[in-house]
Amino acid sequence: MKNGFWTLLKRPYEGEDFFLPDLCSSVAVFTLVVLAQLVVLVWVLAQPADGGFDWLQLAMASLFVQWIVLLSAAALCRLRGWMRRRPLGLAVAACHAVVVGLTLFFTVLGDWVVYRGMTGALQWEAGQLLRHGLIALIMTSLLLRYFYLQQQWQHQQQAELRSRLQALQSRIRPHFLFNSLNSIASLIEVAPAKAEQAVLDLSDLFRANLSGSETLSCWGEERRLCEGYLRIEQYRLGERMRVQWDVGELPDTLPIPLLTLQPLLENAILHGLQPRIDGGEMLIRGRLQGGVVELMVSNTCPQQNDTHQGERMAMANIRARLQALFGERAQLAGWREGECFFSRLVYPVTQDSTTAEKSLSNESTDR
Numbered sequence: 001m002k003n004g005f006w007t008l009l010k011r012p013y014e015g016e017d018f019f020l021p022d023l024c025s026s027v028a029v030f031t032l033v034v035l036a037q038l039v040v041l042v043w044v045l046a047q048p049a050d051g052g053f054d055w056l057q058l059a060m061a062s063l064f065v066q067w068i069v070l071l072s073a074a075a076l077c078r079l080r081g082w083m084r085r086r087p088l089g090l091a092v093a094a095c096h097a098v099v100v101g102l103t104l105f106f107t108v109l110g111d112w113v114v115y116r117g118m119t120g121a122l123q124w125e126a127g128q129l130l131r132h133g134l135i136a137l138i139m140t141s142l143l144l145r146y147f148y149l150q151q152q153w154q155h156q157q158q159a160e161l162r163s164r165l166q167a168l169q170s171r172i173r174p175h176f177l178f179n180s181l182n183s184i185a186s187l188i189e190v191a192p193a194k195a196e197q198a199v200l201d202l203s204d205l206f207r208a209n210l211s212g213s214e215t216l217s218c219w220g221e222e223r224r225l226c227e228g229y230l231r232i233e234q235y236r237l238g239e240r241m242r243v244q245w246d247v248g249e250l251p252d253t254l255p256i257p258l259l260t261l262q263p264l265l266e267n268a269i270l271h272g273l274q275p276r277i278d279g280g281e282m283l284i285r286g287r288l289q290g291g292v293v294e295l296m297v298s299n300t301c302p303q304q305n306d307t308h309q310g311e312r313m314a315m316a317n318i319r320a321r322l323q324a325l326f327g328e329r330a331q332l333a334g335w336r337e338g339e340c341f342f343s344r345l346v347y348p349v350t351q352d353s354t355t356a357e358k359s360l361s362n363e364s365t366d367r
Contacts, residue, residue: 019088019151020095020144024077029070036069037062039139068106068136072099096140103136104129177206180229183236194235201228208259217259219286220252226262226284233269240279241269247286254288255349257325261295263318264343268299272341275302288349292329295345301336315343322347 021028044058075098076083083091107129180202187195205225208217223245234241265282273280280300287294315334322330322345330347 019148020076020080020083020091021147022077022080023073029073032069032073033066036065040065064106064110068099068102072102075102092144095144096137099140100133100136103132107132180205180232183232187235191235198232198235201232204228205259205262216255216257218252219247219250219254219256222256222259222261223247223252225259226265229262229265237269237273237279240276241273242279242281244281244283247284249288250286250293251288254293256293257321257347260318260321260345261297264295264297264345267315267343268297268341272299272301276300291349293345293347293349297343297345298340300339301341303339318345 023029023032040058040061044053044061047057076095079094079098083094086094180198184195184198184202187198205228208221208225230241230243234243261284265284268282273282282297282299285296285298315332319330319332322332326347332343332345334341334343336342
């Protein structure tokens with residue numbers, strides 16, 4: 001354990017990952033100022049005061065601490081790039097040196113300003129310097145420990161997200177594979193050429209399915225894969241399946257989670273068109289408005305209002321994947337109106353979500 005710890009201290013950080021956050025951001029500065037002020041307030045309240053609350057002491061202590069906090073944040077922000085390329089132990093020592101050094105400097109400067117007006121000479125106590133230095137050392141250690149634990153927690157959250165997505169994806173694969181193989185088996189004797197094309201379409205679909213559930217694809221590729229899946233089912237159902245596309249508003253480069261539309265089409269066929277003797281129609285509509293993608297799949301369905309267990313599971317899996325990737329703004333709803341069933345998928349398209357997914361994909365590749 002000790003050898004591993006010292007190895008970690010000596011090892012340089014790689015890439016952009018670093019435990020110390022960007023202290024130049026407005027959120028970080030505001031958080032540090034508020035936390036510092038709360039510490040000062042607690043310290044002043046803990047001091048014995050016979051004449052009531054000492055507002056002057058609060059003002060002077062706040063001025064002293066806030067100067068240290070703001071200048072330390074600025075210095076560490078400028079040194080962050082340098083520390084990221086150094087071993088962890090050296091980076092931690094540099095953080096302590098900056099904060100403790102500024103604390104001792106302002107302690108001496110404060111004593112010089114105060115005693116200069118009283119005696120005209122600098123007077124300071126070694127005990128006061130030691131006390132302020134120890135306080136700065138302890139507070140810096142606690143704050144750095146918090147930053148490090150927060151980084152580890154974020155890594156754990158990302159690992160859990162990847163595991164969750166992979167688990168959800170593994171539920172979809174067997175269901176998708178078995179139904180596709182049944183479709184191909186029905187074509188081998190009656191239409192070998194179509195069976196061969198179906199195998200090629202299935203290989204494309206499964207190659208995409210196995211590439212990883214945390215990957216963002218593009219709409220052009222997603223539509224091509226879905227058209228391949230529909231060809232497999234068209235060979236089996238023939239004229240009983242009638243499909244229309246109304247997705248002209250969606251650009252081919254639009255980001256979309258890999259194989260998100262295909263399970264909705266599979267549900268529409270298995271639980272809507274296939275049970276009907278005369279088959280039915282399926283309409284796929286899509287639009288992009290205000291940074292929000294909306295995909296709607298409508299299909300005719302049997303007379304009885306019965307929701308299959310597999311249909312509920314597939315909808316739940318897709319909804320969980322979307323919310324894991326995009327948060328609560330991503331939604332998937334399904335409802336029935338007369339002889340038609342509607343599936344509506346909505347998710348936001350933002351630069352942040354695209355960057356986050358690329359980061360997850362890169363981490364998965366590195367592993």
